[in-house]
Amino acid sequence: MNNSLLNLTLAIPTYNGAPRLPQVLEALRHQINPEKIRWEVIIIDNNSSDETAQVIKDYQRNWPEDFPLTYYFEGQQGLAFARERAIQEANGTYVAFLDDDNIPAPDWIAAAHEFGKTHPKSGAFSGQIHGEFEVEPPENFKKIAAFLAIREHGSKPFLFDPDNLRLPPGAGLVVRKQAWRDAVPKTPKVVGNQGDALARGDDYAPLLYLHKSGWEIWYNPAMHINHQIPHWRLERDYLLSLAQACGLATCQLRMINARTREKPAILVRTILGNLRRMVKHRLKYGDKLKQELIPAFEMEFYRGSLMSSMVWLNQERSRKIENDKKK
Template sequence: MLDFTVAIPTYNGAERLPQVLEKVRSQIQTESLKWEVIVIDNNSSDNTEEIIENYQETWPRSIPLRYWFEKKQGLAFARQRAIQEARGTYVAFLDDDNLPNSDWVKSAHSFAEQHPHAGAISGQIHAQFEVEPPADFKRIQAFLAIREHGSQPFLFKPQDLRLPPGAGLVIRKQAWIESVPKNPGVIGNTGQSLARGDDYEPLLYMHKEGWEIWYNPDMHLDHVIPHWRLEKDYLFSLARCCGLATCKLLMINAKPWQKPWLITRTILGNSHRIVRHLWKYKGQLKTDLIPAFEYQFYWASLNSPFLLFSGSKTKS
C-alpha cells in the first residue's frame, strides 16, 4: 500500500495533459512519501495513450506513472475505476485542466493525516481564465468549480448540499470503498454531454456513513477555464444540469419520512426564487447573462423532483 495516489481522469485530454503532468512531476517535499500517478483514459478518441507512454519513458521511477483505459463513458465511471486501481491510502482527483501548486500533494497528505475522520478533503481552486469573464461572474463561479473559501479550515455541510467539487478532491480510499455504491446513480459528463451531481453523490454517501468532509485552505490549484465555458449555451446547459440533480441528491441522506417534505420544500422554495428573480430582473433575463443563468438553475431545480419518478439517471 502506498501513501498517496494522484488520479487524473481524462477524456480527449492529449493537449491538456502535459501541463498537468508537469505540475504533478514538480511536486516538492514529497521525499518521505510513497506515491504514484494514474491516468484514467475515459474512452478517448485522441492520442492520450501515446502521450502517457512518452511521459512514462522519462518519468521518475520512484513515482510510478500508470495508465488505464475505462470504456464506460462518464466521469463517475472514470473515478470509480481510479479508486479500483489506486494503491494509495488517499486518492487525489485532478481533472485534466487542474494545475496544482508545487506543494499540493504534501499539503493534502499532511492535512489528511491530521484529520483521521476525514473521508474527503478539498482546497482552494482559483480560475485561470482564457478570456475575461462577464460582469458579476463571481455570483456563479462555484458552478465552474472555482472555490476560494478563505484561510481557515472548516467542515462542509452535506445536509444543505454545501459540498466541494470533484476537481482537486482528496478521498480516503477506505471511506469511498465502505460508503459509495459501485453503480453510480449520477453518471456525470459523457463525452461532449454535460451532467452534474456526480461530484456530490459520493460525498453524500460518505457523510451518510459518518465520514467528515473538510476544507483545507493550504491546498491550492488553478482551474483552466477556456473561452467556450463562458459562453451562453455552455453555461445554460450547466445551470440546467446542476438544477436537475438537486432533488435526487437531497434524497440520498433523507429518511423516508423526510422525503415528501424535501420534495415540497424544493418545489415551493424554487417557485419563490423564480418569482422573486423575475420581479428583480424584469426585462433583463434576455440580455444579462448572470441573472439568466441563475433563472435557468432555479427553474431546473424546481423540476428536479419530477425526475425521481422517471426512473432515469441524471444527465443532459
C-alpha cells in the same frame, strides 16, 4: 516499490485530454516532497478518441521511478465511472483527484498528505481552486464561479455542510480510499442523461454517501490549484446548459441521505421553493434575463432544480416497476 506502503494515489480522469495533460504532468513531475511521501499517478482515459494514450506512453519513457505513472482505459463514458475506476485501481491510502485542466501548486501533494495525517476523521477534503481564464469573465461572475469548480474560502480550515449541499467539487478532491469503497455505490445513481439533459450530481453524490457513513468533509486552505477556463466555458450557451444540469441533480442529491418519511416534504420544498425563487427572479430582472448572463444562469439553475423533482419522481416510478417485475 511496495504498493502496500503507498500513501497517496494521484488520479487524473480525462476525456480527449491530449492537449491539456502535459501541463498537469509537468506540475506533478516537479512536486516538492520533503517527507519522501510514497505516491503514484494514474491516468483514467475515459473513452478518448484523441492521442491521450500516446501522450501518456511518451511521458512514461522518461518518468521518475519514485512515483510511477500508470495508464488505464475506462470505456464506460462518464466522470463518475472514471472516478470509480480510479478507486478500484489505486494503491494509495488516499486518492487525490485532479481534472486534466487542474494545475496543482508545487506543494499540493505535500499539503494533502499533511492534512490527511492530522485529520483522521476526514473521509474527504479539498482546497483552494483559483480560476485561470483565457478571456475576461462576464460581469458579476463571482456569483456563479463555484459552478465552474472555482473555490476560494479563505485561510482557515472548516467542515463542509453536506446536509445543505455545501460541499467541495470533485476536482482537487482527496478521499480516503477505503471509506469510499465502503460507503459509495459502485454504480453511480446521480449521473448521465435525465431525459434530454445531463444531470451534474456526480461530484456531490459520493461525498453525501461518505457523510452518511459518518465521515467528515473538510476544507484545507493549504492546497492550491489553478483551474484553466477556456473561452468556450464562459459562453452563454455552455453556462446555461451547465446551470440546468446542476439544477437537475438537486432533488436526487437531497434524497440520498433522507429517511423515507422525509422524502415527501423534500419533494414539496423543492417544488415550492424553486417556484418562489423563479417568480422573485422574474420580478427582479424582467426582460434583463434575455441580456444579462448571470441572472439568466441563476434562473436556469432554479428551473433545473424545479425539474429535478419530476426527474426524481420518474426514477422512483421506474424503480417500482422494475421491482414489481422481479417479484
